Amino acid sequence: MKKTKIVSAVSVLGLTAGLAHADGHMANDMTLVSWGGAYQQSQISAYTDPYTAMNDGVTVTWDESSAEAVAKLRAMNEAGNITWDVVDVVAADALRLCDEGLAMEIDADEQLAPAPDGTSAEDDFGDLLVGDCFIPQIVYSTTFGYRTDMVPEGVEAPNDICDVFDLETYPGMRALEKRPINNVEWALLCDGVAKEDVYDVLATEEGQEQALAKLDTIKDSVIWWSAGADTPQLLADGEVFIGSTYNGRLFAAIEEQGQPIGMMWDAQVFDLDGWIIPEGLPEDRLARALDFVYFATDTQRLADQAKYISYGPARLSSAPLVGQHATLGIDMAQHMPTDPENAKNTFLYNYEFWADYRDDIDAKFQAWLAQ
């Protein structure tokens, strides 16, 4: 008697599990990982809100863990317990995850939507499709914002990257990111190295010393930041005169919060941000993740995101669809880092160089910081 009860209970369990699986082949819970803040809000408005409206019963949980995505995915993989479905990472992290086999390889033409005019996804994303696992979403830039009311009298507002290193004309504190990437490139640019030679110089021991020596000239006037929100806060407080951060954060501080901050686009460094899908998801969750990514990276969705934040869509076909800000009603095109007016002098971040030299230069930079 007792045995039959157990047997039937087990079979009922098995049956419901089987039914749940047969029902659409897709899991209904999805955990997305992103960066929090205004950026995540733009993803909610442009991607997940319409997606859940179209797919009844799908619930989305957000985890603001993109900053430590690589470490956490490694741990999850080791423990055999992957709780994330789609993860938003910068391109460099996507490359690392892909190399370590922690992210799934994506066939752009198969698994991503073609452009409305029929151009294949591969051509539509073009060069931005770096690595085999990375699904590009936005182009952002790391650039400078300065307090307009702290510009010394009789001096024009900073408009050259080397103004950051010019303590005489522009006294005051600076905010720079607490890592070598971008900072050492800017330092070399302002120490007489030509733009096309920066990475060749940086590959040498002397070049690295040269960059740190240039940074040393302003070291006492630098506050080092580690989260994108730090610089806007420091600028709003008037604690720094000029600081680097992501252009979308500065846009929010200037246009949405009305802070007296100006943009300095010179030598802005472009970078990419996008999705990866962790390797080893169960079938039903993988199906849901792929379905979501197909939807969220189509031409219209990428263009929609630009209504909420000033990052450029990664697809060529999305650019003409970029319109006005959803609540402020201002034209977004001119606030994009890719706008010709802003992109007069840009610096292209070299993924391969940093993949090879990052650990080495990181160690030197941290040692220099601690001196």
Next chain:
Amino acid sequence: MAYVGPIVRPNLMSFTAPCTAGLAAVFGFVVGNAFGSPFVGVIIGAVFGFALAYVLHQFSVPRTAGRWATIGLLAVVGLLLTNLGGAIAGALIGAVLSWFVYWLDTGDYRKNVPIYYTARETLWYNTFLFICGLVFFFLIAPLLPVMWLSFNAEDFFTFTPEMLSFDPAGYSLKHYEDFLGTDEWMVPLKNSLIIAPIATLISVSLGTLAAIGLSQSHVPGRQWIMAIMISPMIVPLIISATGMFFFYAPLGNWLEANLGLNQSFVGYVKVILAHAVLGVPFVIITVTATLVGFDNSLTRAAANMGANPVTTFFRVQMPLILPGVISGGLFAFITSFDEVVVVLFVGSAQQQTLPWQMFTGLREQISPTILAAATILVTISILLLTTVELLRRRSERLRGLSPG
């Protein structure tokens, strides 16, 4: 109360005026600092303090009139120098300074010390009170800007000029709206309120049982067992968290695969168990401490009268050690409610707790919504503690332990 002799008014020129000048110089330094010239501030402050004491003493200005006049004068000065905020700061300084003058001048500063105290002993008595006040000030003061800033109308941790001049446009409740009106904060709050009480219940039950067992003298190797049980408190949290992550992950997978439990439920189980482990040492320590004073002949007496061990525990032992159990439980609750490291490792996004949300919010956004959350939590804790204290007094009164 010690005998208090006739109050003697101290000498103006050698005592009251220089002392007031000293205090006013300190205020002068602070104000001067705000205007970039601290030393000018010190001098102006000292001169003003001296003059104030002289005028109030020489012309025997009545206390009420003298105090209001000083407050009004400094408020106007503050208003002229800056804005409404300056006026309030001026009024506060005026209130303290004028109180100080009368406190010295009328001899009130000796009111609570015996007549035979020397000047040095009196000084020490008042310094002691002053240090006590400072301790309270440094405990409470950091909370006040947090509360004030939580009403900021901007999305930054910045005292705007509007806020400092008490312009209503500088204030808003929008961060409270953010906290109370969005899932971003309400879901973590709900999670914390699910996880903390259940974890507390588990750690209190297990911890109390363990403490009772470990306080029996016949348990072999109880020092060692005790050391192991308390280790979560000693081992750095990040180490425990990493260990727990690798321990609970396969456990969770097994529960999901073999018992067919759903992922989110298993996630809660993992976090609750992990937090219960962290809470157990607190319960063991407090309960063991109360058990030291427990008279074991009571349990033998209960057994003698025919009560079985379970009845003895609930009817005799439990009521006597209850204070220890409750304070241990409070510690366990706070540990779980405040915990951010372990939950970051063990939990998944569905179990996001309030400290986790505060941590990410602070790191990624620096939005004053955190300040609103903190203010609400502080208010709730104050209300809770006040209620508990009032109830305790009431029950003491009912039991006739205190005259009320």
